[in-house]
Amino acid sequence: MSLVAEEIRVAYGRREAVRGVGLVALAGHVTAIVGPNGSGKSTFLGALTGSLPFRGTVILNGRDIATLKPWQQAAERAVLPQATHLAFPFTVIEVVRLGLQSGIAGARSDVPMRALARVGLAHHAGRSFQDLSGGEAQRVMLARVLAQVWEPVAEGRPRWLLLDEPVSSLDIAHQVQVMEIARSFARAGGGVVAVMHDLNLTALHADRILVLCEGRRLAFGAPSEVLTSDILSRAYGCNLGVSVPPPPGVPYVLPHAASL
Amino acid sequence: MAAVLEDLPAVPDRMARARALHWGLAGLLVLACIASLETGATGVSLSGVATRLVQGVELTRTERVVLYDIRLPRLAMGLLVGAALAVSGAVMQGLFRNPLADPGLVGVGAGAGLGAILAIVLGAALPGWLLGLTGNQLTPFAAFLGGWASTLLLYRVSTRQGRTSVATMLLAGIALGALAGAVSGILVYVADDRQLRDLTFWGLGSLAGASWIKVLAAGPLILLALGAAFALGRGLNGLALGEATAAHIGIDVQRMKSVAILAVAAATGAAVAVSGGIGFIGIVVPHLLRLASGPDHRTLLPNAALLGATLLILADVIARVAIAPAELPIGIVTAILGAPVFLWILLKRRGLVAP
Ligand SMILES: Nc1ncnc2c1ncn2[C@@H]1O[C@H](COP(=O)(O)OP(=O)(O)OP(=O)(O)O)[C@@H](O)[C@H]1O
Ligand SMILES: [Mg+2]
Numbered sequence: 001m002s003l004v005a006e007e008i009r010v011a012y013g014r015r016e017a018v019r020g021v022g023l024v025a026l027a028g029h030v031t032a033i034v035g036p037n038g039s040g041k042s043t044f045l046g047a048l049t050g051s052l053p054f055r056g057t058v059i060l061n062g063r064d065i066a067t068l069k070p071w072q073q074a075a076e077r078a079v080l081p082q083a084t085h086l087a088f089p090f091t092v093i094e095v096v097r098l099g100l101q102s103g104i105a106g107a108r109s110d111v112p113m114r115a116l117a118r119v120g121l122a123h124h125a126g127r128s129f130q131d132l133s134g135g136e137a138q139r140v141m142l143a144r145v146l147a148q149v150w151e152p153v154a155e156g157r158p159r160w161l162l163l164d165e166p167v168s169s170l171d172i173a174h175q176v177q178v179m180e181i182a183r184s185f186a187r188a189g190g191g192v193v194a195v196m197h198d199l200n201l202t203a204l205h206a207d208r209i210l211v212l213c214e215g216r217r218l219a220f221g222a223p224s225e226v227l228t229s230d231i232l233s234r235a236y237g238c239n240l241g242v243s244v245p246p247p248p249g250v251p252y253v254l255p256h257a258a259s260l
Numbered sequence: 261m262a263a264v265l266e267d268l269p270a271v272p273d274r275m276a277r278a279r280a281l282h283w284g285l286a287g288l289l290v291l292a293c294i295a296s297l298e299t300g301a302t303g304v305s306l307s308g309v310a311t312r313l314v315q316g317v318e319l320t321r322t323e324r325v326v327l328y329d330i331r332l333p334r335l336a337m338g339l340l341v342g343a344a345l346a347v348s349g350a351v352m353q354g355l356f357r358n359p360l361a362d363p364g365l366v367g368v369g370a371g372a373g374l375g376a377i378l379a380i381v382l383g384a385a386l387p388g389w390l391l392g393l394t395g396n397q398l399t400p401f402a403a404f405l406g407g408w409a410s411t412l413l414l415y416r417v418s419t420r421q422g423r424t425s426v427a428t429m430l431l432a433g434i435a436l437g438a439l440a441g442a443v444s445g446i447l448v449y450v451a452d453d454r455q456l457r458d459l460t461f462w463g464l465g466s467l468a469g470a471s472w473i474k475v476l477a478a479g480p481l482i483l484l485a486l487g488a489a490f491a492l493g494r495g496l497n498g499l500a501l502g503e504a505t506a507a508h509i510g511i512d513v514q515r516m517k518s519v520a521i522l523a524v525a526a527a528t529g530a531a532v533a534v535s536g537g538i539g540f541i542g543i544v545v546p547h548l549l550r551l552a553s554g555p556d557h558r559t560l561l562p563n564a565a566l567l568g569a570t571l572l573i574l575a576d577v578i579a580r581v582a583i584a585p586a587e588l589p590i591g592i593v594t595a596i597l598g599a600p601v602f603l604w605i606l607l608k609r610r611g612l613v614a615p
Contacts, residue, residue: 073508
């Protein structure tokens, strides 16, 4: 089972932000999407989740998402947006429960609490979500997403986590924690697609990396194939060195300071 | 994992609190109903009537008229209008993702009012068969159309990619209100004397004109709207996270928004058509309930119906006793009580109005 995107094109007005990008993400893998700001990562993810109008096809576990109802999609994949704004003063646990609304895991009432515990915030369950710090709020949102697709595999079908910059405002310990959550979800048979900015964290945790640049696919493959000085310097338009220190096989990216 | 969870501090269950509140509010509503039936210009008292009914003694003609033709329809209309105003406020706030959205404030009430005025003034010119077809539903239905058009317009203007700009929403509401006011002003010039009396009376916002005919005219539309609104709880909760996330958790956002807009328009339109512009119920009631038991729309909406009905009926009692034997328009009472509460909300949450 997989998440397949073919020839995705998304335009904002007349400007095309994603110009014919394809991707095959496998269940059991963490697939990372990297690229510079404005390269179309969030937009591409928006097409995968069906929340932006796009041309092309997205096949989720063998079914074209254009034929699926919102609740059918919600049963198979959960989405963490890059930023959220909550309109009303829900508490943390109430926000996590919103993830259950599709009714799949609705009966399992301890799931939200366990999801919160998973991101290390169970003791904040009763607080107002609007009072949380940026990183705490991001982790609560991840808990909401986890609660929605709690079991990585259900009825023989993998479920999917589509995460837009899940670690962007987290401290280093929680970055590692969240990446490990994603990884164990994939190891248990689920699928993860995550937009990332930290290339070294990506090198450690991703099985496949898609590099986007100006709305096009620049490279796709295993970290050791994709994270090369040549590809990265072209993608980001600056001089980036890559070395491979131990553990073997995990590339390490270091910017070259131009003025030193 | 289970052991870890047991060590946690207990989380207050606001859902349970909201359900308890439900029964409390229902009790309060019953008391308000009794107070409303008891109050009035004539000396008919409920206890006297009740005793005689129990003893099987015939009621006097006055008692029958006062109770069945004046106070009961007035109570029924208060129930309907109060619930409609509070629930359409709550739905509108959920839809616009902002606790300050209120049909009265952002021009939906004005749009509905324009529809009603059009029906009152131009309705007479309609061909007879059409008039016969619509009967006394014409004014509420026209108000519904006016409310619907203005809600739709407002949403288009102030919402972009699922995010509503409060500043735009309020300003668009002012523009809509001004436009509706201007057109209404023109209509006043072409109205004849009887229509003018209707208009003036209606514009003040009052339950005084209550009759069974009006209850029957507005009732079905309001009940339909309330039923639709109560089904929106889950969807509006999801919408609190934004349109995209609401869709991601499985909500058919487009359909939900259309239903919400129709429900707001129907409830506001019907309420405005029979009782004129009664303000602040739609903004104060949901706000108090959110303070008491949280913003979950699944309990907020039914509780808003109960509290809205209660407050409007009590305001109507005040309107009747404050300067007895004369009577205040109820819109004045709700404004005097509601406007300070509204200002207090603004004061406490100044950040809300920032774009
Ligand atoms: N709503 C929008 N309207 C118009 N243009 C948009 C919109 N959203 C994004 N864009 C443009 O589309 C391009 C891709 O945006 P996108 O958000 O996908 O970038 P990204 O790769 O996620 O960047 P970042 O790393 O900053 O999150 C950008 O040039 C952006 O300016
Ligand atoms: Mg982005």
